[in-house]
Amino acid sequence: MVEPKYKRVVLKLSGEALAGPKGFGIDPDTMKNVAQEIKDVHDLGVEIAIVCGGGNIWRGVTGEEMGMERAQADYMGMLATIMNALGLQDVLENIGVPTRVQTSIEMRQIAEPYIRRKAERHLEKGRVVIFAAGTGNPYFSTDTTSALRAAEIEANVILMAKNGVDGVYSADPRSDETAEKYSNLTHLDIIQKGLQVMDSTASSLSMDNHIPLVVFNLNESGNIKRVVLGEDIGTTITD
Ligand code: UDP
Numbered sequence: 001m002v003e004p005k006y007k008r009v010v011l012k013l014s015g016e017a018l019a020g021p022k023g024f025g026i027d028p029d030t031m032k033n034v035a036q037e038i039k040d041v042h043d044l045g046v047e048i049a050i051v052c053g054g055g056n057i058w059r060g061v062t063g064e065e066m067g068m069e070r071a072q073a074d075y076m077g078m079l080a081t082i083m084n085a086l087g088l089q090d091v092l093e094n095i096g097v098p099t100r101v102q103t104s105i106e107m108r109q110i111a112e113p114y115i116r117r118k119a120e121r122h123l124e125k126g127r128v129v130i131f132a133a134g135t136g137n138p139y140f141s142t143d144t145t146s147a148l149r150a151a152e153i154e155a156n157v158i159l160m161a162k163n164g165v166d167g168v169y170s171a172d173p174r175s176d177e178t179a180e181k182y183s184n185l186t187h188l189d190i191i192q193k194g195l196q197v198m199d200s201t202a203s204s205l206s207m208d209n210h211i212p213l214v215v216f217n218l219n220e221s222g223n224i225k226r227v228v229l230g231e232d233i234g235t236t237i238t239d
Contacts, residue, residue, distance in 0.1 A: 002229050004041075004044050004230075005228060005229060005230035006046060006156040006157050006228055007046065007047060007156055008048075008049070008123060008153065008154070008155045008156055009041075009047070009048055009049070009155055009157050009158075009159050010051060010146050010149055010155040010157070010158045010159065011048060011049070011051070011159045011161060011224065012050075012051050012053070012143065012146040013034065013050055013051070013052055013053060013088070013161055013218075014053035014055055014056075014161070015053040015054045015055035015057060015080065016053070016163045017030075017034060017053075017161055017163055017218050018030055018031050018034065018052075018056055018087070024056060024057075026056065026083075026084065026087050028091075031087055031088065031091050033221070034218070035092045035094075036095065037221070037224045037225065038050070038092060038128065039095050039097050040222070040224070040225045041224050041225050042097050044225070044229075045126075046228055047123040048123075048128045049119065049123060049128070049129045049130075049131060049150075049153060050088065050131065051131045051142050051146040052081045052084040052088060052132055053081060053084070054077050054078070054079075054080030054081035054083075054084060054134075055080075056080075057080035057084070058077050058079075058080040059073075059077055060076070060077040060138065070139070071139070074139060075105075075138060078104070078133040078134050078136070078138075079133070081132050081133055081134055081142060082103055082105075082110075082111070084132070085101045085103075085111070085131075085132035086101060086110065086111070086132075089101050089130055092128060097128055098126065098127045098128070099127055099128045100112060100119075100127050100129050100130070101132055102115070102119055102129060102132070103132045103133040104131070104132070104134060104135055104136030105133040105136050107133075111132065114131065114133075114136070116152050119131075119149075119153060120153055123153065140201065141198075141201070143160075143202035144198075144199065144201045144202040146158050146160075147198070147202045147203075147205035147206045147209070147211060148205060150206075150209075150211050151205065157211070157212045157213065157214060158206065158212070158214070159214055159216070159224065159227055159228075160197065160213055160214065161216065161217075161224065162216065162218060163217075164219050165215075166181070166216060167181045167182065167183070167216065167217075167233075167234040167235035168195055168197055168215050168234075168235040168237070169182070170193075181235065182235050183236065185236075186237065186238060186239060187203060187207030187237055187239065188207065190203050190237060191203050191204070197215055197237065198213075206237075207239070210239050212236065213236070213238075214227050214235070215234045215237070216233055216235075
């Protein structure tokens with residue numbers, strides 16, 4: 001049996017990853033498929049922390065464009081991530097994966113508050129920890145949350161699951177046929193070339209804390225497991 005390459009991972013699931021073909025809200029079948037993929041990795045004995053996005057329900061920038069105060073709109077975005085986290089928790093537990101949701105904005109009736117040491121304990125005990133409500137601060141993103149939590153819990157890697165894109169390209173492969181896929185990049189390349197992987201705050205945090213990142217396509221069945229087992233299917237970003 002092939003040994004997993006990573007012991008502890010942070011999986012970044014954007015809201016889009018749960019939205020399915022409609023591109024909005026939560027699609028039950030899509031959510032179940034993602035949960036099964038997570039279970040397959042969990043069964044390998046890998047410790048999994050998940051950071052849920054919220055863009056399938058609400059994004060702060062959308063509110064700002066509608067004339068809302070940005071911070072207020074961002075808090076709505078953070079609440080959206082909690083809805084996704086609870087949905088994901090439900091489907092994971094239905095297939096026998098023990099989970100805990102931890103929120104960066106306290107909501108004690110429905111989830112634990114984020115406590116780093118407790119999160120680590122859950123991981124050690126084989127529970128999947130789902131981090132919700134981003135960093136708890138407006139003007140940040142769940143990409144930044146992934147980098148922050150990965151640094152805090154000393155994860156070996158951030159798995160950036162993308163929808164329909166199998167890695168990082170020199171240009172948008174959907175509109176530019178000369179676009180080339182990179183297999184390996186450095187964090188500095190991402191920042192200097194302005195490649196669309198994470199926002200710049202998240203990239204800087206990953207670079208400063210030497211956190212490797214793998215960008216891969218979530219839409220192909222079995223891909224999370226392939227990455228965890230060390231297959232080169234996406235783009236790896238290191239120091
Ligand atoms: N958000 C925030 N602070 C955080 C994380 C998220 O204010 O630390 C808000 C922000 O408005 C964002 C929304 O939550 O637009 C949803 O998160 P994100 O856009 O990162 O989700 P994704 O694109 O991954 O689905």
